[in-house]
Amino acid sequence: MSAPGRATYLRPCAASDDAFLYDVFCTTWADEVAALPNQNLAQHVLRIQHIAEERRYASRHPGHERYVVEHDGEPAGRLYLDRDDSSIHVVDLTLLPAFRARGIGSGILRDLCEDARREGRVLRLRVSRRNRGAVDLCHRLGFTLSSVDDLEHRFEWAPPARPDGSGSGTPAQRGADLRRGLRR
Numbered sequence: 001m002s003a004p005g006r007a008t009y010l011r012p013c014a015a016s017d018d019a020f021l022y023d024v025f026c027t028t029w030a031d032e033v034a035a036l037p038n039q040n041l042a043q044h045v046l047r048i049q050h051i052a053e054e055r056r057y058a059s060r061h062p063g064h065e066r067y068v069v070e071h072d073g074e075p076a077g078r079l080y081l082d083r084d085d086s087s088i089h090v091v092d093l094t095l096l097p098a099f100r101a102r103g104i105g106s107g108i109l110r111d112l113c114e115d116a117r118r119e120g121r122v123l124r125l126r127v128s129r130r131n132r133g134a135v136d137l138c139h140r141l142g143f144t145l146s147s148v149d150d151l152e153h154r155f156e157w158a159p160p161a162r163p164d165g166s167g168s169g170t171p172a173q174r175g176a177d178l179r180r181g182l183r184r
Helices: 015-027 030-034 039-060 104-119 132-140 171-183
Strands: 008-012 065-071 074-083 087-095 122-128 144-148 152-157
Touching: 008 104, 015 030, 015 039, 015 065, 015 074, 015 087, 030 039, 039 087, 065 104, 074 104, 087 104, 104 122, 104 132, 122 132, 132 152
Parallel strands: 087 122
Antiparallel strands: 008 065, 065 074, 074 087, 122 152, 144 152
């Protein structure tokens, strides 16, 4: 991942980041909360939902890594990762609205693809079906759609196959690599 001194980098979350992580979470519910008539109740519901989400992540992904995304020294979002022997799973990548559509998320995902390539792992993530921009980004970065349900798209990116045919690339990526090789 990117190191300090670059425009965007990650730092491990600390206990002092909890309020910021809550603020990031709230941005994902901004439209729904704006429609509620009682904003005090809305804040209470958001707090409960945030706690539930953090507990769900901890339960489903014990030992997951939690990072604050910083851009030009400012906290810009959060990234939660879970690694196992064969994959890197993006549990959550959320940027504050002011940092969206600036190439920050793309850069993080490209770095994660590079990590996955170097480590021979598959990179997996889930994207809300409502988040058309993130769905389009996954397609642009070469992720393949592995499944869809009522709420989410599940995407995977696998390292391209090597010229000798080995490697863990998906069939679509292996085909693209072969086509590139034929043009050389």
